[in-house]
Amino acid sequence: MTRNKPNIWKYSLSAVKGIYDAYAVSMINFLRKPVTEEYPEYKRPLPERSRGRIILTRDPDGDERCVACYLCSAVCPTSCISMESAEREEDGRRFAIWFRINFARCIYCGQCEEACPTLAIQLTPDYEFCQYEVLDFVYEKEDLLVDHGGRHPDYNFYRHAGVTEKGDKGAHPDEEEPVNLKSNMP
Amino acid sequence: MWFLGFVILLIKLAAVLGALVLLAVYLVWIERRLLAKFETRLGPNRAGWHGALQPFADGVKILLKEDLIPEGADRFIFMMAPAVVATSALLLFVVVPFGEGFTLWGRRVPMLFTDLNVGLLYVVAISTVAVYGVVLAGWSSNSLYSLLGGIRGAAQMISYELSLGLSLAPVVMMAGSFSLVDIVDAQAAYPFILVQPVGFLIFLVSTMAEAHRLPFDIPEAENELMGGYHTEYSGMRFGLFFVGEYVNMLVLGSLAAVFFLGGWRGPLLPGVVWFVLKVLIVPFLLIWSRAALPRPRYDQLMAFGWKCLIPVALVNIIATGGLMLLFG
Amino acid sequence: MPRLIIDNQKIEVPEGTKVIDAAEQLGIMIPRFCYHSALGAVGACRLCAVKFLEGPVQGIEMSCMTDARDDMVVSTDDPEARAFRRFIIECLMMNHPHDCPVCDEGGHCLLQDETVSGGHDIRRYKGKKRTFRDQYIGPFVQHEMNRCIHCYLCVRFYQEFTGYRDLAAYQIGYRVYYGRFEPGQLESPFSGNLIDICPTGVFTDKPARYRGRRWNMERSPSVCIHCSLGCNTVANARYREMLRQEARLSESVNGHFICDRGRFGFGYANLPDRPRRAEIGKNEASWTEAVRALANRLTISDGASEMKKTAVLGSARSSLETQAALAILAGSAGWPMPAYFADPHQSSVCRTVVRRLDEGLAVSMKEIERADWILAVGADPINEAPMLALAMRQAVRNGGKAGVIDPRPVFLPFDFTHLPIPREQMEFCLNHLIHSGIARQEADDAGEAVAGFYAQLPEEAEFEEAVREGISTLAEGLKQSEHPVLICGTDIVPLSTPDLAADHAHLLNRIKNTCGLFYILPGADAFGAAMLEASAESAFEDLLKAIEDGEITALMVVENDLIGAYPNRKRLETALDRLELLIVLDYLSTPTVDRADFFLPTTTVFETGSCFINQEGRLQYAEQVHAVGAPIRQLRGRSHPPREHRDEVPGGDPRPAWRAVADLVRALDLDEIRLYTSGPESWLTGSKGPFRFFQEKIYPPREGRILPAESEVAPFKSSIKKEAKKPEAGTLDILFVDRTFGAEALSALSEPIRRAEPAAAAFIHPKDASELGLSDGDSAILRFEEGDLEIPVALNNDMARGLLVIPRKPDLEWQTAGARFPRIARNRIAGVRKETE
Ligand code: SF4
Ligand code: SF4
Ligand code: SF4
């Protein structure tokens, strides 16, 4: 490989120009008005999908949406979600007996929302919840659970998945009657 | 009578030291605000009027921090190193004339501490001492980052010391004296910058390297050495390094004023005011450079010093000598 | 040896290898659902399709159904094959309920993996989904039929491999249903394997239902300690709670599967009443306090170096580390050497076993699967070592013959000949059977010793017709056999039987060139315990005698429920009353712990890495699974974990028993400092440690048998009686026996096992029952001298006469009988009619 010997004059000239440009650009910026928006005097209105404090929403029937499937905690890059699933005594529904997010660790990446198959976990535009005590950043399920459906008020996981939580199998709109294993009728 | 002289000296000392440190501390705030301006931000503006109390907030914070000494450090040297840096910067100021002088109680009070006839050599000599602070800090911390920072600092400061000295040679040639007072007096007609633009540029670049300011902050290089020689320092000891660095900026500013900008001389305004204004030019340039330029690689930095600055400075000396022979 | 090319790689495989396996040997995993190396291929799922480019077969074919042959060129990632597999996945997913978020299989589900890797991501089928109703199939397995992909693995495993019939495929076409005809508990004690084997979420682990995903678990290779086989498992824990166990492939021990006792028996480790604090008297104390106080009590006077003479009783369920540490403690303190079996019967039979077993005779379960003639003496495999029954079944499936000489009603899931002989006549029956199966000429050809032994065997025997027939069938089988195996139980056999079995094994070995000997022992590390007892010549009977005589006044019981295990309650109570000091170390809450003057809590196998030697002398290592501490669930119930920072783990006091011993050695200032200055490797392998018996002295050990090449005991020394012992008239023998569920001490504490265990019942022959005026379901009251024992009876034809078989359940006060093999006069049995509505 032959390497072109740089032309020393061209090289110097471009170096000087580079340095000159740098100084010029910074001076132009120096003379411009700063773009800083001063918080808390001015609070910028945030778009609906901006990612802040996390909530656990409810389905249209008012039941907790989260089925404690562990997908959010698995995908979370900072491992800040922990929970334990269990069977609800009344109806056998899978739910989280506790669900904890450590907001001191959360980086508001939104992966959890992305992963959630039931649309339970959602990020909200609220970001003003600073605390002095690190333990106060650890939110339990009681603190996370809200009484609405968030951005997706209509979805209900149990109307689509073929598990029954109440009632018989085959009751969902896209399902057939359960097979009767003791009948030979097709 | 000697007693009065002594009192005056003490007052001068206190005033200059106070002003210098205060100015240095404020320079931090000024730098942060200016840097913010260069980046179209606002900078610290919350503490006091436009953030004017920020330096005190910082000072309180830094004083309250725990003073950590790493395990395995050479404790004595570790503790002394910041002082070396700060003191050497302050010592430089002894020979700088910062005003015209006035008469008090019938005594002529010169606006400088002492007029050494080898003032310029003193400046060059003392500024070299600062390198000990850096090397010792780096070595005594017992940390690889610090050690690397210290070594880089030593290499860089020694290299640029040369071009600094060489860039001043034409000034001495033109003033015909090593005394800083004489040099200022020699610029009564015009400041040397007009006839020595190249010398001034070399001086400025060497200054940046001396003060290890960005883009020449190779010994600290936060994103590769985590702070270099002062990685392990905390609290007020770290603060001393900081103060030292900013005092250094001021001192270098005043030297630039003395050597190239005509010292305290200027029309209309009193000498001290002119002096302060001129002194602030160099820090401003340094801050501007920090906003504008990226950090070069270590080898590029050395190559630039040895292969570019020194030859140019030498050529500058020869050219100056030649011209002086022709016209002078 | 066919040579073929798969994905441009050449390979040579043995004749009969399937292409799917050949590819696996090359590291190419062809997707599959219905193929399982233990169950073979049926080609039900069609997922393993590959393209055969050249050779005897051409085009798309199932790699699991095609034998590898010469000149085959196979492409697994041919676009056509890929498209085919993707289409199969799409079809299999057509009726899938899309409920992965609430399915426990999610995270380790083969169907998920294949769907994702097959590239099927968007549902195109818009029709309705077929649905099924689920069934209750017992406390172990949860059923959710909608998720099924009809690979038939479950039914093939359940019916073909384990030999039970109550789980089957019903219906036809796309309506095929896998379940029971009526809901109810699955009969097979291997049903838990359905969880592992079903590639989807139809069968999931019920006790661990909704407790966490695979990725949440702390998983470690472990070893089952619920019987002496030592099946390999993977233990799963989460938040310091053991949640689930899976089978771990072990070629020589358990193969791919484990039994339900092993899989669900871990519940003892999570019990809320597990003692977690040291106790002095009945007062809780910190570990260090308790050890220091104990050391003070053990030193006779302050500052004196003389120590109170203490008897030490270890246990067959403890790890080898603990057993060895106890021996070192007793040795250096100048105490009598420790015993490990509370039950004197177990102690002496186990010692015989370790003396007799050697590399020439021992066989693994894998080798049992290949045997063509198996005779079990005094063994009830399903109840004493369940996986053994499965190994025997595989032998029978491969054409082998099996027989069992045992007075109990023995059930095995395959065809076998049961000889229900009374306990005293078992040896006679065995001798006679072997005599009938071997021709005199063969014995004479095999040398003098063999011929001499053979000559002593009884030629004639008077048995009932059915038994005689059985004997001649088995003898016929033995004549044809090339790989016979003798299995010898230790629980109910007379003391001399293990010796006799070994002699017969030698006999067959000399004649057939190969004969396996397989003992069943009482306890996960009974082998190690017997080895240490045998080398020190110690026995609990001697220690007990010394306690009764007042020579010893302190007793240290380590991980052993002495009160539950000692067969004579009255004698034991009197001895315990004479003690000045009873020290107990355990991880369970037992009656013995309740009596302790000093108590130190120890860890379970899941909380410490530890060694166990199984009944064939195989040394295995169970790794630590989770940290010591109370399960998080138990701290705040069904609520979030505590919100506080603590220095120590709540309930984190327990330490491995060997560490407790080490701490004690240190507090007593004994000179065995290596016990507490270094890990088990130094003192297990040291000159007094049990590893001194082994060739390879590394720790943690590699898996392998540690038997001597040849036993020191010369064969053919058993004394042989020509006459069968006649049972005493007017009395009934009582046998206290193990059951699959509910009699083994640890698993009996596990919640799901308790739900699965049948009600306690004494088996009795109908003729005996009618003589006593009892019918099925009535209660019998046994009037022993020490007290009464009431138990319902169950009639069973398939057992010896003159016998009551009673499960050794922990809550049954069987020790009132006062002996290991009690005999009761018929007139001391009273009947209570079953109450009928
Ligand atoms: S936003 Fe990101 S970091 Fe925060 S909980 Fe969700 S996945 Fe974790
Ligand atoms: S992903 Fe959604 S449903 Fe699953 S555990 Fe998280 S919040 Fe609950
Ligand atoms: S239940 Fe499971 S193992 Fe059985 S056929 Fe269905 S998917 Fe296969």
Ligand code: SF4
């Ligand atoms: S056969 Fe024995 S060792 Fe194997 S899993 Fe069952 S109880 Fe455990």
Ligand code: FES
């Ligand atoms: S694995 Fe070959 S057809 Fe199922």
